[in-house]
Amino acid sequence: MSIWFLLNALLLLWAIWNVSLGISSYSSYIHILLGFAGFLLFIFNWTRNAVFSTIRNAKTRHAKVRLARMSKQIRPYHRWVGSSALVMVVLHGLAIIHLYGFDLTNMKILTGFLASLNMMVLVLSGWYRLLIDPRIRIRKLHIRLGISMFILVAIHFLF
Numbered sequence: 001m002s003i004w005f006l007l008n009a010l011l012l013l014w015a016i017w018n019v020s021l022g023i024s025s026y027s028s029y030i031h032i033l034l035g036f037a038g039f040l041l042f043i044f045n046w047t048r049n050a051v052f053s054t055i056r057n058a059k060t061r062h063a064k065v066r067l068a069r070m071s072k073q074i075r076p077y078h079r080w081v082g083s084s085a086l087v088m089v090v091l092h093g094l095a096i097i098h099l100y101g102f103d104l105t106n107m108k109i110l111t112g113f114l115a116s117l118n119m120m121v122l123v124l125s126g127w128y129r130l131l132i133d134p135r136i137r138i139r140k141l142h143i144r145l146g147i148s149m150f151i152l153v154a155i156h157f158l159f
């Protein structure tokens with residue numbers, strides 16, 4: 001099992017906690033639900049990383065084959081889940097800007113903005129990898145952007 005399963009589960013719990021607090025204290029919360037939807041789609045795709053590292057470290061052939069089959073079934077959806085995550089996050093950002101204005105001195109808005117820029121490059125790197133160049137360099141870039149995305153989202157939740 002990869003440590004990423006645990007980290008992803010913890011981030012998911014944190015998101016649920018923050019969203020519940022947010023929803024219970026506002027009368028209008030569509031902006032929060034949009035952020036949550038984007039987050040759920042992101043964490044679903046990012047769990048591919050946990051599955052892949054588990055495959056690499058799996059002790060028995062049986063476990064490897066089982067995980068590889070599962071990951072193959074999800075593969076066709078990966079690109080659309082990732083692209084929809086970006087759409088949700090952009091809608092979340094637009095709803096926030098409509099509510100509070102584009103105030104980059106607000107840490108929540110600044111960190112969200114940085115996370116959404118990261119997400120844009122992550123999704124672009126995915127399409128580039130799929131359509132133009134699948135070499136190891138782009139693969140590494142795609143994974144590193146996933147890691148920095150994870151960190152930025154955690155910082156976004158902190159404020």
Ligand code: HEM
Nearest residue numbers: 018019032035036039089093096108109112113115116157
């Ligand atoms: C990858 C990008 C993003 C993700 C995954 C995301 C996710 C979330 C989630 C789940 C929440 C609700 C929980 C909480 O309050 O911590 C939230 C709240 C918030 N987000 Fe984002 N967000 C992203 C991008 C953005 C952007 C681009 C902005 C600003 C332009 C932004 C500004 C905010 C603000 C201000 C709140 C607090 C809402 C309130 O309490 O009224 N976020 N975000």
Ligand code: HEM
Nearest residue numbers: 042045046048049052075079082083085123126127130146
């Ligand atoms: C939320 C956004 C995304 C995240 C977190 C994400 C994450 C990942 C991860 C963790 C892997 C496996 C890493 C490895 O090769 O070991 C992967 C593979 C891949 N991703 Fe993404 N990705 C995202 C969006 C996209 C998008 C929009 C595309 C568009 C085509 C894409 C295309 C690919 C391709 C072609 C692979 C390699 C083939 C495969 O394993 O399915 N990704 N991605």
